[in-house]
Amino acid sequence: MNNAIRSTEWMNQGNCRNFPPAVFFPADGAGVDRARLICATCPVTSPCLEYALAEHIDHGVWGGCSERERRRIAKRRRLEVKAV
Secondary structure (H helix, E strand, O other): OOHHHHOOHHHHHOHHHHOOHHHHOOOOHHHHHHHHHHHHOOOOHHHHHHHHHHOOOOOOOEOOEOHHHHHHHHHHHHHHHHHO
């Protein structure tokens, strides 16, 4: 695995550091939308998403993506690798 992805130094730059963690682990769709709005202007959305995908994190909003969206991304990437 890429050490840059494993590193968590980027977390110190995330917009999420200014909000309670519960905001990013919502129980409903409205909560997901709120978290996405925070992520939309975040300077580290890409490494955040890649970290969640690499670590197979199943819960919460990471990199502006919900659990369902991350599952779709991971599945698409697996299919792309198989196709090569």
